[in-house]
Amino acid sequence: MTNPTGKVWQRIPARQEGPAPELSTEEIRAIDEERSHYENDAAAGLEALRIVQRARGWISDDSLRAISAYLGIAEAELEGLATYYQLLFRRPPGAEVLQLCRSSSCWILGCEQLQGWLEQELQVRPGETTADGIFTLLENPCLGACDRAPVMLLGEALHTNLTEEKLREVLAEKRRRHADQSAD
């Protein structure tokens, strides 16, 4: 049987190869690198999300779609991962991410009051970002520094033995820094 291509029989390729347009070359290189460590591509999904977030700050619907197309993982499955890990952001986070510990030691030592104060001061609820785009407040389980409770992570820095006073200082410091930056 003839046909214009001359090829009549096809064994199905696992997936249409070729980069999805929305991923950058660097992202693709990094994802391919990760992918080589796993038996199947689906396992690289989480790493791919991290790689894209590192490059773009957060994971937009488009980014999700691009990863899905590139790795052949259903969008819903990636969404499941992205919404499971609270440090994968599906909305742009603030410049400074506050992760306040909410586990037992910190709770005994008053993290609730601190959180109340923070929410009041920043006018946000956990998971939200301040109107000026500087702070995002998150709740976190035990940060492993119970001996210095209550504690919080601010970016990558651990702040221990927190008090309202300390929090006020840290926030003021950050605000100043951002004001300076935007003034430049």
Add this chain to the structure above:
Amino acid sequence: MLTITIDGEECEAEAGQNLLSICLARGIDLPYFCWHPAMGSVGACRQCAVIEHKDEQDQQGQLVMSCMTAIRDGGRYSVDAHAAREFRGGIIENLMTNHPHDCPVCEEGGECHLQDMTEMTGHTVRRYRGPKRTHRNQYLGPFINHEMNRCIACYRCTRYYRDYAGGSDLEALGRNNQVYFGRHEDGRLLNGFSGNLVEVCPTGVFTDKTFSRHYVRKWDQQMAPSICEHCGVGCNTAPAARQPGRPGDPWLRRVTNLYNRDINGYFLCDRGRFGYEYANSPARLSQVLERDNVDVIGSSAGEGVLSHREIPPGEGVEAFARHLEDQGPGKHLLLGIGSPRSSLENNFALRTLAGAEHFYAGLGATDLQLLRLVDTIQRDDRIRSATTPEIEQADAILILGEDIDNTAPRVALAVRQAALNHRRQRAAELKIPDWQDAAVRQLPAPPVPIIFVGWEIPPLADCCTNQMIGTPEILVSFAEAVLATIRKGSGDKDILPAGTEASQDSDIGEVATETAQALAAAKRPLVIAGCGARQPGLLRAAGLIATALAEKKGNAVNTYLACPEVNSLGLVQLLASGDMHLERLQGIVTEARQKGTAVTLVVLENDLSRRLERSQARNLLAEADTVIALDHLPNDTTRRAHLVFPTAATPECQGSVVNSTGRVQRHYGVYEGIGFIQEGWRWLADALSASNQHSDSADQIRSWQHCDDVIRTLAETLPVFSKLPAVSVTVPEGFLVARQSHRASGRTAIGSARHVAELPPPEDTDAPLSYSMEGIHDPAASTLQAMIRAPGWTSNQSIHQFLHGINGPRIGRPEPVTLQRTTAPLPHWQSVELHGSRHQPGENKDAKGLLAIPLYRLIGSGELSNSAEGIASVMTEAFAKIHPADAAALDINQGDEIQLSLGETSLQLQSQLDFEIAPGVIGLPCGLPKFGDIAALLPSQARIIRVIRYGQKMEGDDC
């Protein structure tokens, strides 16, 4: 058998089971959520906790999850222990903290597993006073509502949708208290089995949206066992009806699953679940119609000219009767056209009325040939037709050309389960019980060989180990290569038939060898094929492969040969000879007309323009002097008929149908229906009784009062149906099975807007079922009871109480009734008969030509379901699917309108470029509205006449 003690009572139980299933099978009320009989245990909800005691001395014992506990010999368990009860109470109280408690407005209410379990644990007072988390709900399409606040996070939905049904657009999102079960964005759930979520979810998160439009509580529904009329699988259903209380309400409210272990188990496909709405279509025929303008016969008049007026049924019957008279040689010829979507009763009545020699299948020649091939193959006793559990246990499957996801959907769902069999086997070796779902799914084990060959990648693709697409010709060559390898018993390439693609293309040879080896090595191989592919050669090859395997193994081999419609296989048995197809009928009609004999066609529930090319069908109808049509919905045929009789749809009447495996099943009337509808056979009997016809068969028809009378005559007439009377389920003398529950409401009030008198409920003349709340309610007492509920168990989950063991057969279900076919070995089909479908090589010279082949869609290819409101709202758009390489050669872009000619017919369709279709073919959709006749033309060589560019309606080159 092991001996265990539950709450001090000793009992025997099969080893390897989990404690929860044993308790449930024994009728113990033990609450659970995440366990499901078809999906096993994951131990996620902690609701099924019981106490396990080490030994007699151990008074305190230890809490265990019963669904995760394999029983051990001498094991001592306590469901009733205070600690266990308290724990279960705590679990449900915790689950309920966020629940909205909106039962009065929740559609699950009255058949809710969560309500049942909450009652069962005794959690009747709410102590939690805190705020509840709330979710935004999603739009999930026209079939399913989403109300996430009701979720108790049991994970059943995603386990079913992803793991069991292979869906990829429903996930557990978020975490902790915020976990959310939904899609990544709003949109229709795309899996073809999504409707089962309604029954799988133990709460009101997923409910039936088509049902919402005319909702009634389960206890107010009227139910009877029925058979899904939307394909040849024959799933058992429980349609629910209620007398309309206000104008605009329909009778039929919804369809739910009715457990039949051998066919549908716990699940239906979406066409079966949501297709019911055709019966409520505003277009339904409910009156006898007579054609107004008889002058247009033979003219090429368009739709507009044909009009009908309503006439009283008596008048219609009289008119029909006149056509039955003065028949005979030289006088007047009456020809009956039967239907594969009509019951045995209806078809047999028409056969008796017209005479066997004048009873035609109502199918085109190819359709009939395919069905007869299925019949021939099934008559070989080296071949068995597999039940659903047997499909699920297969350890090597070859699917030859049939897109079962779209032509026999429930079978595809069963094939999907087979994919895990090697893991189950591995689990058994490791002493992991097979109900340990999460563990079994993660075990590394080689995949079960499932080989699909066809021309379009099927939805089942993700669980196929090898899938290939090619032209029909290549598929046949592939099948021949498999056959040769099995016969010779070696992978030697030299044995491949010379001169075929298989001997030239190493890829085909290689896969064929692998396939043959896999099938030969398997303990329970399964070969699947069907009529949908419209390739007699593939069916023959499937038969030969199965018999060759059977010879090798020394025992019968399982097959599944999919027939397209609900009674396809039954219809074939009624034919006097193998060529009673419409093409032959056409010749007879023309001949009679030339001789000046008047011809009357009686068309039973059949739209001829889905069987023949449309103009051919119209010519046939125009050529006859009189056309009498009987049907549920208006169509091209009824529009051309001189007399139209409204017939009862499947849920409105009793009838018997034969599924693809040769099993005879019965559907019962669920409600009476509207207007003057009645069964086709009753119209025929009425007409005959009103006529002056006298003959043996006429007297026979006159004597028929009940469905069973027809069945009895049929059994006496044709030996293949000799066991037929056994489909009539009997109940103890003097009893009826109640269609309504004991607490059905509104009995004296529901009709009071129309009449003040309290009328007695109608009687069912055919079945031992009442149209009221009086009668047998217990599903264990009669399999005619379709409303599945038990004390304390209002939802369908209560089905376990009416089975012989979990996943066992239904209590009281008689042996299945099958066709009594004489056995005969398959003919020794030679290569040329397999390649019989080879298309005239001359035509292939035309490089612009592609072979047009049929494609099917779950939403779109069902004749009746296409008239269902929900299904119609998401109807698949007609398309022509082409491989991008072919498209490039023909200069066709995505979305272009292409005009095709298939023989005499020309069609205009929108192109769809896709790597998932084989090069060399063009896939056309079968059965879609407005394109109902495409199937009849396929396969055939298609010529592309011109291309209209997407968006700019510009003419392309004339090729």
